[in-house]
Amino acid sequence: MVTAQTMMETDRLVALIIMAAMIGFSIDRLLMLLNRKLAPWRFAS
């Protein structure tokens, strides 16, 4: 990513940012699903 920044390859840069965001999002969601699976009594209503 640093390379992309120095080389001003903005399209690659934005692409990597998106990629990073997607991964971050997935990790977050996975942990949330884990939470719901392990503690169903908290999320039931």
Place this chain on the structure above:
Amino acid sequence: MSKLEIKGVSKQFGAGDTVHRVLDDVGMRIAEGEFVTLLGPSGCGKTTLLTIVAGFQHADEGVVLLSGNVTDGPGPDRGFVFQSYALFPWMNVRDNVLFPMRQVAMSAEDQERRLAELLALAHLSGKEHLYPHQLSGGMKQRTALVRALACSPEVLLMDEPLGALDYQMRMLLQGELEAIFMRERVTVLMVTHDVEEAVFLSDRVLVMGLGGGRIVRDLKIDLPRPRQRKSERYHHYKDVLTDALRDAMGGAGLEALERLEMGAAQAELPPLSVEEIEVGMMGQ
């Protein structure tokens, strides 16, 4: 010798000007196998007394004797049914009911046998894999009850056990509770503000008054079991108790009663055990 004896128990909350003497030299004797109800208006100290007997709180003065021995802190000799049931939501019915048995290291076969017995008693057979959030109010109540009975405690303490249920459910469950108690002979001390419940379930009702929890009436309920709600004598007992309850409020108006309720709410139960729970790693 009485099964449970309470002698000279006093308890106050607050300090300085705002001292509220909830229990003032309260005493009583409960015989083995008796079902005794503490009846009284909110703020009369009945729940405080119950928690002192359970060991969740200490009395400022006085002592609680179980089969002649002084009690100190909670233990499996006194089972407790909470108004909120306190069923562990992360455990299913089976694990909840087995939990006390595991704590006292009951053998595996005894555990299974007792579990089956208790489930049948509470009409919960086949439902033991369900979790508390999947149970109805009545089912939760029965689970909490058999969990408290699991290790055959010397005394069963119940804090407004049917408080969270609607009228229909209460009537139904009173019947179920009666059936359970007719099978499992155990000494019971129950707290309630509901006269109907007191008459239906108890052998003896102690009416506690505001201003120190003084016992204003000690009424023996002489009715055969199973109780008939429609009999004349049943109604008579209800009337007597309703009057006694009114007297227990000491002619206090609504305002005074509200003030006392606020006081009771502020006198929060100190969470003894939380202070004591120091994670082992602290020492390491």
Place this chain on the structure above:
Amino acid sequence: MEASRGAVRRSAGVTPPQARGKQANGGFLGWVSRQQWILSVGVILIVWQLAAAHYDAEIILPYPAATLKALAAALVDPETLINLGITLGRVLTGFAYALIIGVPLGMAMGASKKVRRVVSPIVDSVRQVPIMAWVPLTIVWFGLGDGPTLFLITMVGVFPILLSTIAGVDNISPDFFHAARSMGASKGSIIKNVVIPAAGPDILTGARLAMSAGWMSVI
């Protein structure tokens, strides 16, 4: 299919009863339906395209088309993937450290008012230090290399975990403790069977925050 029927009714403004419960917290996409996601992404792409066309300068804002091409390329590029893997590894390690420090400390602080009173001021002061301020110090301590990065990841992760653990333990209803003790449970049994399962979900929420923070701190 159930889901699409639900999605259609939802876009008409009506939430079907089953979906209401499920989608309220649920699914990988959150409480937004697949339709709404596609719609949002579509809008973003359109706005992006217009903005890029307006500036028409690769340096300021690349076109979505070019970006998506680069994205596709990056997704299969081994070097990128390896780097991402290494970064993920670092984040997970830092996260693990944050857990090891945060959970036991949080449980101790949640359980004992004394501990809380003593440790809280230290924790709160350290928490206020801007993360970047740690960089020079960590370079001195750990030298150049993985050390400072790991420290950073751990640092941003430990506080959400700590705070959530304290809250989790604090919020355990006293009735559970009373019940456990009246059933003869030992301290160890209480920790294993009451404290951890009861505070668990809150700790996990803290872990989620820690993981997010950790990931964002190194990108």
